[in-house]
Amino acid sequence: MSETRVLGVDLGATNTKWVVLGIGSDPSSPSLVASGSIPTRGEEGHDVVIERLVAEVRRVTDEHGAADRWGLGTPGLFDPATGVVTIFTNLPGQWRGVPLRAALEDALDRPVTLINDARAFTLAEGRVGAGRGCAVVACLTLGTGIGGGIMIDGRLHTGATGIAGEIAHQTVLPDGPTCGCGNPGCAEAMARADVLAAMAGRASVAKVFRGVRAGEARCIAAVETAAEYLGIALANVFTVVGPERIVIGGGIATAGDLYLDPIRAATRRRATLLPPEAIRIVPAALGAVAGAVGAALAAYDDAR
Ligand SMILES: [Zn+2]
Known part of the structure; x- marks a missing residue:
């Protein structure tokens, strides 16, 4: 061929x-x-x-x-x-x-x-990147905004509306701050880059993770808080959709395990129906x- x-x-x-x-x-x-x-x-x-x-x-x-x-x-x-x-x-x-x-x-x-x-991003990472070989994969891009997507049996799942997969627009805090989409308390509104930086009192996310490495309490607390909200959203995805893994990319994900570990822990705490080893959250592979x-x-x- x-x-x-x-x-x-x-x-x-x-x-x-x-x-x-x-x-x-x-x-x-x-x-x-x-x-x-x-x-x-x-x-x-x-x-x-x-x-x-x-x-x-x-x-x-x-x-x-x-x-x-x-x-x-x-x-x-x-x-x-x-x-x-x-x-x-x-x-x-x-x-x-x-x-x-x-x-x-x-x-x-x-x-x-x-x-x-x-x-x-989901189609690429799911088919030829960090989710390659998996039948069901969900992806999240952490940055200025927080994007998402779901792939089932090798195809993007976009649902009846054609726009399904917005993992970060799940409500994780009722009556939380209003998201760009208009809904209060979306995961995006609790964990996007400027929100994470503001919670830590730092000018950028890079400086937040520098603070975490230096053991600064406010930076560590901010990362734990953002990870907790993301964990709620990802636990829902694991429980409802059942992906073999969730792939995380985007600018903030360059912090690696410094961010992924608290996200994994928060997700495991919330996905109580699943064995801990079923919660596989991996970094993106394609850059x-x-x-x-x-x-x-x-x-x-x-x-x-
Ligand atoms: Zn939203």
Whole structure:
């Protein structure tokens, strides 16, 4: 069987990364043909960002093939039926209502698969990364926001609405602070980067974990608190969905076991129906290209 080349692009807040994958007879072992990155410059507005994206897709396609299908990971949500943006959380400007899919398909004259960036991360880590070989995997990206996704039998589970998998938008503290989604007390509202830093009285998450390493009580307490709320959300996922493992990535996860250990402990305390060894929480394996890899895999799935 000949190799199919697929382009995946991850529209990020700062940089837009891309990969070209070569996919042969075993879709769980794609090869990385090429990769690159351009600055997103979201402050220039959506028209300019889309134009630059189109130019880069043309350039990469001409250079590396991958002409049939491509996928775009987006930093937020869109209407799955129309491809119109509903919420882009981390990009400046007025993206709400932008007909993103139509704009890209008109400019490039070929179909595009849109996918939320956390779902792209899930597809990549679940199929070819830290969840490879598992039938059921859940993923969480810890950063400015907290993204999530669920994969069942090798396919993303997006549910009746097309947007299922938002693990961090479970209520973990009734009447807690209002989340970006409008609901009080979501796990995201209790543990996203700025909230964790503020709880510890530090300017950044990196400084919080530096404080933890130095044994500073306020930093340790803040990490324990955030881990407790995440543990509630993850225990629910283990109990309800039954993943073989939960993969954690994103900027905050670079703290490694310093953060994962308290999250594991909190999850085990809450998932009382499951044996402790069933709670497997592992770090992501693919690094910064996971979103782009997932966008490419989504496009490949779409074409099958
Ligand atoms: Zn929420």
